[in-house]
Amino acid sequence: MSSKTETVQSFARGLDVLRSFGGERRRQTITDVAERTGMTRAAARRFLYTLCEQGFARTDGKYFELTPAVLEISHAYLSSxxxxxxxxxxxxxxxxxxxxxxxxxxxxxxxxxxxxxxxxxxxxxxxxxxxxxxxxxxxxxxxxxxxxxxxxxxxxxxxxxxxxxxxxxxxxxxxxxxxxxxxxxxxxxxxxxxxxxxxxxxxxxxxxxxxxxxxxxxxxxxxxxxxxxxxxxxxxxxxxxxxxxxxxxxxxx
Missing domain, CATH: 3.30.450.40 (GAF domain)
Known part of the structure; x- marks a missing residue:
């Protein structure tokens, strides 16, 4: 079976949203994320609010930013x-x-x-x-x-x-x-x-x-x-x- 058929596209797009944040992009609007990831605003909005629900991001209603919880993702690799x-x-x-x-x-x-x-x-x-x-x-x-x-x-x-x-x-x-x-x-x-x-x-x-x-x-x-x-x-x-x-x-x- 091709490895391509084993991938989960929505998970990959969620990772793109995480990667859209950076040193000079600590706080972003839905429009910012949509532009940087090539998504529609509706898709970017769903991914951002999913990250907020899981504790990996927070929002003031306009701007979104990542929380320290994202370090859990890298900790497993770095500690190994x-x-x-x-x-x-x-x-x-x-x-x-x-x-x-x-x-x-x-x-x-x-x-x-x-x-x-x-x-x-x-x-x-x-x-x-x-x-x-x-x-x-x-x-x-x-x-x-x-x-x-x-x-x-x-x-x-x-x-x-x-x-x-x-x-x-x-x-x-x-x-x-x-x-x-x-x-x-x-x-x-x-x-x-x-x-x-x-x-x-x-x-x-x-x-x-x-x-x-x-x-x-x-x-x-x-x-x-x-x-x-x-x-x-x-x-x-x-x-x-x-x-x-x-x-x-x-x-x-």
């Missing part, structure tokens, strides 16, 4: 990944050494999802990042290093379902240009992404080997005006690779 504590410790060591933010993420569809993070004292992005934050893979360093590991068929599926949205004037939105970037990334084993996600932000990322099929990436991010691409490669790449090896060893133990 015993190596996350070790990953967080290694990221904290990176932040102490370099005084920069360090993060770990996995690929989830067209996005990356943060699974661990160690923020620096100085804020470098306009949006807040935390475990569970989703960002478009094509515009991020961790996304590009993870996309570079996909097989030809996997990458084609990614491009078939993903709109390469321009988040800044430096975001790669041409499929062939991005494919060439990914070939280079795979060959060199790291990537530096400069101001493709947000102006003023530069990040360098590497892969943690041995995580297939659930691959993990690490990155260090900094203000582009303060740290050049060359400085990132010279000063940040060696400790970042060392951290990736430490995580690889901790996972294998």
């Amino acid at each position: 990944v015993s190596e996350l504590e070790s990953i967080r410790d290694i990221l904290h060591d990176l932040t102490r050494e370099l005084d920069e933010s360090a993060s770990a993420a996995m690929l989830d569809g067209s996005d990356i999802i943060y699974v661990a993070r160690s923020p620096a004292r100085h804020r470098i992005m306009t949006i807040g990042l935390a475990v569970g934050t989703r960002l478009p893979a094509h515009a991020t360093s961790m996304g590009q290093i993870l996309l570079a590991q996909l097989s030809h068929n996997e990458l084609e599926r990614f491009f078939s379902r993903t709109k390469l949205e321009a988040l800044t004037d430096r975001t790669i939105t041409d499929k062939e240009v991005l494919k060439e970037r990914l070939r280079q990334v795979r060959a060199q084993g790291y990537v530096v992404v400069s101001e493709e996600l947000e102006l003023g932000l530069r990040a360098i990322s590497v892969l943690v080997e041995g995580r297939s099929p659930t691959r993990l990436a690490l990155n260090i991010s900094a203000q582009a005006a303060r740290v050049s691409e060359a400085q990132m490669i010279e000063a940040y790449l060696p400790p970042l690779r060392r951290a990736a090896r430490q995580i690889q060893l901790s996972i294998q133990q």
Whole structure:
């Protein structure tokens, strides 16, 4: 039997409603959710009030927002990944050494999802990042290093379902240009992404080997005006690779 026939479409659409909320979309109207999910207002309304009934959302009559109860959904996964504590410790060591933010993420569809993070004292992005934050893979360093590991068929599926949205004037939105970037990334084993996600932000990322099929990436991010691409490669790449090896060893133990 095809896996497609075993799916529950309404459940999948309910998850789309949950994903429509984010750091800058903490409170939404029915119209907001309908626009972001492609649903009708009537459908969005039913899903939102179902979430409220189950305790996963609340409303003041106009705006809807998620409640802490949604953490129950992720808790089962996060509590089962015993190596996350070790990953967080290694990221904290990176932040102490370099005084920069360090993060770990996995690929989830067209996005990356943060699974661990160690923020620096100085804020470098306009949006807040935390475990569970989703960002478009094509515009991020961790996304590009993870996309570079996909097989030809996997990458084609990614491009078939993903709109390469321009988040800044430096975001790669041409499929062939991005494919060439990914070939280079795979060959060199790291990537530096400069101001493709947000102006003023530069990040360098590497892969943690041995995580297939659930691959993990690490990155260090900094203000582009303060740290050049060359400085990132010279000063940040060696400790970042060392951290990736430490995580690889901790996972294998």
